[in-house]
Amino acid sequence: ENIGDIKATMAPMVVPLNFPEAYDVSNPYQASYVSLEDMRHWNHAPSNPGALEKNDISFAFTLEGLKNTKDLHKNIRRAMEYGLSETRALEALTSEPARLLGKSEEIGTLDVGRYANFLITSGPVFEEETTLYENWVMGKRHVLADMNQKDIRGDYALSAGGKEFALSVSGTPASPKLEVKKGEEVLESKIKYENDWVFASFSDGSEPYRTTALVDKSTEDLSGKMVLPDGTETRFTARKTGDFKAETEKSDSKKAVPELLPLSYPNVGYGYMTLPKQEDVLFKNATVWTGEADGTLLNTDVLVKKGKITKIGSNLSAGGARVVDATGKHLTAGIIDEHTHIAGLAINEAGHNSSAEVKMTDVLDPEDINIYRNLGGGVTSAQLLHGSANPIGGRSAIFKLKWGRSASEMIYTDMPKFIKFALGENVKQSNWQSFDRFPQTRMGVEQVFENYFQRAKEYQVLKDSGKPYRYDEEMEVLAEILRGERHISCHSYVQSEINMLMKLADRMDFKVNTFTHILEGYKVADKMAEHGVGGSTFSDWWAYKYEVKDAIPYNAAIMHSQGVTVAINSDDSEMSRRLNQEAGKTVKYGGLSEEEAWKTVTLNPAKLLHIDDRVGSIKIGKDADLVLWSDHPLSVYAVAETTYIEGVPYFDRTEDIRLQQRMTEERSKLTEMMLDEKAGGTAVQPPGQKQKRTFTCDSL
Structure with missing residues (x-):
């Protein structure tokens, strides 16, 4: 799937030969539980060694993962059917592992002086x-x-x-x-x-x-x-x-080369056969929600060139750009989710009370189907946050939902530095009954922050003194906070702890950037405004655990009334697909204007993430991260027809229908191929009903 990236590492590979067996898909009901991703893997896995050889990547074979070591030669023969040469197969078992072990002068070849x-x-x-x-x-x-x-x-x-x-x-x-x-x-x-x-x-x-x-x-x-x-x-x-x-001699015809179905980007369901390309687009006669001082403009044109918004006005010339008739439709900036855990392969490093040394950029999964689903809900950017197991969590990843691209291509260039902090039930572990790690109480949580920031201050003084010091990853990160170079997004609920952290920050001379969740923010909104901290909250979540029993749906509007920058976030892979509707609830609960409500999922989270110079509103010079809606974007009837990121249509509702049709045809073809292999005597039962796991703040 990622052969170019693999080759670019210039690293030798140790390759297993544990190719999956065909599933028994004779029962249509059971077959429906086999994912297209797993079917594709079955189809392509035996071609893996041949692909490495074709791209001149050094590799050795390993028995790791084989249920029966007797399958080694059988699977090598299968790989040879898919393009692996006999010479490279033998080298992968002899000379190449000898080279990797630094023993080429002793083993691996038949030569004078070798064992x-x-x-x-x-x-x-x-x-x-x-x-x-x-x-x-x-x-x-x-x-x-x-x-x-x-x-x-x-x-x-x-x-x-x-x-x-x-x-x-x-x-x-x-x-x-x-x-x-x-x-x-x-x-x-x-x-x-x-x-x-x-x-x-x-x-x-x-x-x-x-x-x-x-x-x-x-x-x-x-x-x-x-x-x-x-x-x-x-x-x-x-x-x-x-x-x-022999059977091979009895056959008059040469054995057919196994059929490999095309790869997609990414190579899972809803992947593209070819990556969508950046295009120049002129949106004509749209209702444009600028998110700026101009407000919402009727019957307005927006011109996109080279991934940027270049013109906003009436009767604009296309200048060679593709023209989209947006009459009766609404054009907005892409939705930004300040707090998500989609596309995370891991969420909590829960072993100790500070995990400032870990980075969510290391676990960004570009193949998570929730990226595509979020694009279908108009989301274009998100912050992948560490979980809330520790008072001091890991560093976050701010990324664009560029479906089909690699993780490194998704992450923002010059990404603002953020870290997750947490307060409340999770960090004192009352929800999973752990009694072997400090802290266990709310007073212990405060002391964790006190201790770590005192150490960070002393570390910075020693570092600045020019004297020898031991490099400490955690202290480096916390020192960045003290210097104002790294921002805090803090999981929080009750007013006492919110007050505590702001006062501690004042004592230690740093700022909290965002209180996320912040369901009692309405109680301390004036103090938040004075500290300069934003609030990223839920629209109406309530009573899912004890410390949120005082949550009210007017929270966002009350914080906004006191001058706090307010965003609505998801912390949920399903709700993130309808953040436009969550924003609409702030109109009902608290009377926010429609434009201010829309900003809670666009410009405001962009401000909280320090990316508002690039995204969050429709303004000349900003990235063309845009969504064309079928209806008023705060309406439950609105659907995202097309979602653009930097002028690239990463989601298109018409194309989505074609993708579904193509996947149906592909599944049918792969099912036939599996049934043919089953007729040869090998097949395994399909898995039971399962879904790829999704994460929230307290997932362990």
Whole structure:
């Protein structure tokens, strides 16, 4: 999927061969639980080694992940069917791991002066019919099969007890398999072959036949002693009637190359076959919610060029841009979610009371389907926050929802520095009954901040003194806060703790940037305005735990009335898709104007995140992060028709319908392919109903 990025690392790879088996998709109900992502992985996984070879990436094989080590050669053969060469397959097991271990002068090749580590086989090492005879380790011989033992495979005719039997010996020379037929009837049989002795038996109904033969290398026939069903001993001769032919030799046509379905960006459901491109666009006759002093403009044009808003006005010339008729529709800046946990592969590093050393940029998952779903709700930017397990959490990631791009391409350039702090029930661990980590009480939470910022002050003094000091990642981050270079977004609920942190910040000479959740903000809004801290809250969440029992839906409007910059956030992968409706609730509860309500999910969160010079409103020079709505954006009837980020249409409702149709066709094709493989004898049961886990602040 990311072969270009992998090659760019210039790092050798250690590659597993644990290719997934086909799912049993014969039951349509069960098959519906197999994700398209898993079906694609089944289709493409065997091509992985070949893709690495094609891109000249060094790799070694590992047994890690294989349920049965005997599957190693089988899966290598499968990878060879998908493009891996025999030479690179062998190197991945010999010379390449030797090189990675720095032992190329001792092992990994057959060369003078190397250790005598080698194999003796009957043919090319990866062929299914090849027998491994001997394994030599540092000159010591280990015999696995007698290489001088005669190959007895082939077809034979046998007369015994007045009956005629046809014998077919297949398998490998060292480990043959026996099939016995009487006419067209296949009889139960078994065979053992070692030290030139053949022991075979078969049953004709309830009549058993047992044979023993010493192989005579001077003849093709097999002769020896037989015990008949009545116990009589007699001599037998099985006359050879035909030579053994491997299945590969029996096939007249060359084995078909497995079909690989196209990859998408990202390679999950709703991925694009080709990445959408930046385009110049002229929106004509829209109702434009500028979010600026101009307010909402009727029948207005907006011109986008090279990812920027270049003109706003009437009767604008397209100048070669694609024209979109937006008559009767509403154009807004993209929604910004100040507090989300979508696209996070992990949320809480909960092992101790400060995790300032961890970064959410390390765990941004560009394939999380919630990115696409949020685009469908008009969201274009978000802050991925650490959870609230610790008073001092991890550093956040501010990113644009560029579906199909890599994580590094999503993260804001010159990203403002933020860190998550937390107060309340979560940090004192009352919700998961942990009794082995400080703090356990609210007074302990305050002391954590006191202790860490005192240490940070002393660390900065020592660092500035020019004397030797030990670099400390946590202290570096907290010192950035003291210097005003890193901003705090603090999980909070009750007024006493909100007051506590603002007073502590005043004592330690730093500022809190944002109180997030802040459901009792209405009680301390005047003090928040005096401190200069913003509030990012829920519209009407209430009573989901004890410390939110005083929450009221008028909270956002009351904070706004006192001069606090107010945003509505989600902290929820589902609510983030309808933040436009959450903003609308502030009109009902508190009487915010429609324009001020809209700012709670656009310009205000941009201000809180210090990105309002780039996004959050429709203004000449800002990024063209825009949403074209079918209706009034605060209405429950409005849907985002197209969502642009920097002039790129990352979501289009018409294209969404085509994506759904394409996925239906793709699933049908992959289902057919899995059923074909199941017919060959391998398949695993589909998983039960499952959903990819989503996170909130207190997810562990």
